[in-house]
Amino acid sequence: MLTQINPRPSAATLVRMRAPGLLLICTLLLAACSKPAEKVEDIRPVRVVVLNPANADVTSEFPGAVQARYESQLGFRVAGKIIARQVDVGTVVKRGQVLMRLDPKDLQLAQAQAVAAVSSAASNRDTAKADLKRYQDLRDKNFVSQAVLDAKDTAYKAAQATYDQAEAAFKGQLNQTAYATLESDVDGVVTAISAEAGQVVAAGTPVVSVARQGAKEVVVGAPENQVDKLRGSSDVQVRLWADPKQVIRGTVREVSPIADPVTRTYAIKISIPDDTPNVKLGMTAYASFTSKTSDNAIKVPLTALLRVQDHSAVWVVDGSTVHQVRQVPVQINGQHGNEVWIQGDLRAGQQVVTAGVNQLKPGQKVTILNAPEGSLPPGKAVASPPLASNNAEPSAAAATGGAAR
Template structure:
């Protein structure tokens, strides 16, 4: 059948955010509260969860005490050093004793600096007991409950950032050469009549070990609020075929290493293998733009078992 065609092959996937973040605490501890649930909208700075702060507060108090002691020690050491400096200038202090006072002053100054940094660190860790969102978006999963002890960096919730939305699909290896040049569009299963233009953003260089397919992410252009995370999305890929094309069943096209071809049956029933140009594929058809003519008979089943030169008998398809 010859027709004017713009063909598309469809792949089903899921809508994701362009940026998805696993949120985790920067300190370990026991979760006392999880503020958000799946589906909640958050803004940057909103609290996601809290840890028990008791131990962290004790660390702050200990650091404050150490800072007070270091400050007092530094003041005493500085006073001694200043006094011995004056005595040395007047010739009343031994060089060895002056050197000891100078070393004590330097050590006290270093201890004071360490105490200040320790207090800053303890206060930071106390602040880290509250896990906060780093961007505006939607919580797509939660992975801890109150009472659970979590480690540093353990995922507590996943945040899908507002902004670009993508359709994630799995492509067979036969489409790796086509996908970068194909025209892409996305249709939502929940709104079958509406379609969005799309653009390939990322193609995995490695196949999934189980499915042997390649993950592809398509940016959904001009996606609005009706495109929600987790929705089923159908990605249509295709190239426009100029002029008339022959729409042949996929089962009629074979490739033995020299490109696509079909078996043509002549008037005597003999087979000849004919190279063809496939403009595009659909879910069940190949649109052939060159290599066959209108009215020619093409073998549609069992082509892998045939050889050129064999004679076959044509059978009318059942009505």
């Protein structure tokens, strides 16, 4: 029996057999010699503003419209059908000028009836008076009793009362007939028309609005959280949309006690001088109310505010060399444009973040972009972010984008 002997493997075969093991050993050696990856510290670029002392003026501005101080809504004092409208919106009218007319036929018939009633009552009164005179003569001759004379006297007094009643009714009907013509009771301008010819209206229904000439005012709507502050404002300035350069001094005349059911704002009426030129009814106007802030109120850009749960806050930068931020709750005292007045645990000279507020957390390290002059103590430099290639300064757009990331 022959035994088969395997030939000795070649060198190439041995290399192939040992290659995976050698590769594993090399990998382990390299892993043991390599250093761990360094952690990159998260430093956010931000923009800041230096807080300045407060106790300055806060201006609140609201849009409104010019209106007449006195405006009457006129209506007929009797019911009827309108047969003529003799004015349009914007018509300047004089006192006693006819605005509308009702169909007077029914009123004229009632007047004729009243005239007939007066005539009948006058006849009965004259007859009773003549009878009384005759019976007085008969009584003087003792031809009739005193009781008969008293009856005639009573009949005459009743006829006289009936005449007086008919005459009063006639005068009332004359007034009713005159009420078929609607006249302006003041010199002014027609601002609205609520009915047209052919329409049947009830007594007292407003059909024409007339604004009295002379005194004008600006009416604005204020939110409920500022009504009390604006109520006592003594410095009110009014500007017209048609002429924004013209500044008109105004005075708060009236503040509505209830809110408008649609806008939920309170109407504030501001009186302006009667001799103010170029002011017409219906013009768009803006009223600015100026008031003093409290002693510890500070002005910051609106972008510095951060909403945290149920209150507002700002980020304050602490540290002279290593800048870190901390959150400070604040209370808003007023706003004008893109600036807001706040009050809280702040003091003049502190730095408040104005860009990148939503990407920060308490204790976050930051680097300040374009630090304002005087934001750091003397001799301290501001840490700047690495510059781009070729030592080019980062653009404003790039800086803004870096702060927002």
